[in-house]
Amino acid sequence: MNKLLLSIAMIVCSIMLQAQPLRFYSVVSLMNGESDFVTDSNTIVTLPTWGYGWNAGGASVMTVPGPTIYANEGDSVHLQMSNPSMEGHTIHLHGLDVDEANDGVPHHTGFILEGESFTYKFKATHAGNFLYHCHVTTTMHLALGMYGKVIIYPDDSTNTFYPNGPTFDQQYEFLLSDLDARWNKDYTRIGSFLSYAPDMFLINGKNKSISYADTSNVMHGQQGDQLLMRFLNVGYRVNRVVFPSEVKAVVHTSDGRVLDEAFTTDTLIIYPGERFSVLAEILDESPSYVRIDWLDPYRLSYLGCEYIPLNNDDFSFIPYEEDNSLTDSIALATFSEKRVVPNFKVYPNPIGEAVVVASDVELREFILTDLSGSMVFKCPAKLQTVQMITLGDLSEGLYVLSATTVSGELLTERLIKL
Amino acid sequence: MRRLLFIGLLLFSLVVSAQDEVDVYIVEGKVDAGGPKIPFFTFNTRDQFDSTNAIFTFPLGIAVTFNVTNLVDFTCGFEVRGWGSIDAIPSNESRSLTLTFDESGTFLVQDPIGDHRALGLGTMLVVSDFDGAEYYGVFNEHEPDWIEAIAEGGSYNRNIYHPDAFTINGFGFPRTKSDARSMIMGNVGDTIRVHMLNAGQMYHFPHWHGYHVTIKKASHHKNYIGWSKDSYGLAPGETMMVELVPDKPGRYPIHNHNLVTTTVGGNYPGGMMMHMHIHE
């Protein structure tokens, strides 16, 4: 139902251009989204998000993930991005092998700044699963929700997923990601990017009961049906997909390329940025589920899981007992990314011509950098727990104030100038 | 001993090419990864500290004698994985090891004692019969608490790992762009080999902008061999050899898609990001 509205709202035109269809899509980048997530204690939290939405002028609404871009192999795609938000953003077309001008990497081709618009152009050369995401301060912008899928069909009139490939009866797209609620809650207080410790594990932007309530995150089929499952990992953690014995899962493509030899498996590891198409034949219609685990990048230890129900309308799952012996024989380990950070406050924020810095540790110097990472200004710290720094007349935008402690630790705070 | 001069000498001086005798020093220093300086240990071909490890390249079929001198104040080892090792070199002593490289490939060189590789003592050795362009990327992360404890004989918790810095060949972006070993320069239609090693303790996930590459060799992810990929995983200690045939010109990054690692001092951009510059 939601999808129908979206497809009406989106601006798509297919013009025959010397037998080479052109598809035009128009999206906006926004920093004012909001999404509901389910916590470990099964309560619902609403968190701010950043992301993309279909361009509906002033009525544009962003979602996480952003709108899915569909095209057929051989199409030319024009993807316009307008940016009404206060920060620069871009679109990187991950895996589509576009030319430099359309690659969305700001240190090569710049930012799409507030009020600007840019049309990314590429040729859909291969059927398959691809991603798009912002490439500005990527560690943060992507984590806050600036991503979506690009799905290229061989030809949308057939039930195949690559030219002359096998056919499917139903198809599902599962975009896997992770989110650190603390980061989304207040992006100005993220501190060091090393602090990323995801506590929400998302399938198409949803988790737990909110995911089961979304019909696109729930599978149905009859014995003998071939279910096409497209898995895309845009998170910073490793996914392990565990198929139930009720299906026979065969992996056919990876990263938008057909594998020379398809292979059957009951477990599939998907690293950050990887994509796979899996054709799963239903052997038994009884209720079952596909389990997706999130694993840390240190010893592939278990962090959490989500379920994709299959003919399972009661949403009954056998709680997964954490078992790390599956992936690693080295002793169990925890990849700890949360570090104890000394108290470091900077206010007011948004900033004026000066800011106050309060810290419970002795500081050595302050460095202010802009969005591109270049230093705007530097000054020594005073021997005071509360001190004022005069910044002068800065231009609008996002800045990072870093302070070095006497023990050599780096403390950072993101600041906005309006 | 006869010393062979090869085209390899035109490359970056720290790529050690085609000599049949190589002096290796285990040295200690500090690297500046943008935040506080981190203690670091490397395999070098000179007796002074250089924050980047030597990368060894040899032609197929050569016999090489490694004269390894340990300049740090504790016992270290030297291993070319799959070929042979010197188990213990006491402080301020030297040991030799002769290996005949009769098979091409990308190999891990490390200090095999305990967690010594986490000190920085992990690098790449390539045996090659390829006459085209070759580039090298050693992915590593740096955990100061481990390094200090291992070097000073203190205790550390193997279960807690919070690396502060992420490098390719010992450099973080943008310094990686002036490292001749990882800054890929080529022309449309060239066949370019890129050797990658994960010298670290955690998984890394290279993502290629602009092009898919064909995975030719992989020491851990053998299922990948023959696949055309733009994103993949490198397990700790894994070596991989991929082939790039650019179909268009452009400047593109190759970076880790665990984007926590493309930072320096907790800020973006930095860390594990190298580049390509392909000409028409």
Ligand SMILES: [Cu+2]
């Ligand atoms: Cu952005």
Ligand SMILES: [Cu+2]
């Ligand atoms: Cu990407």
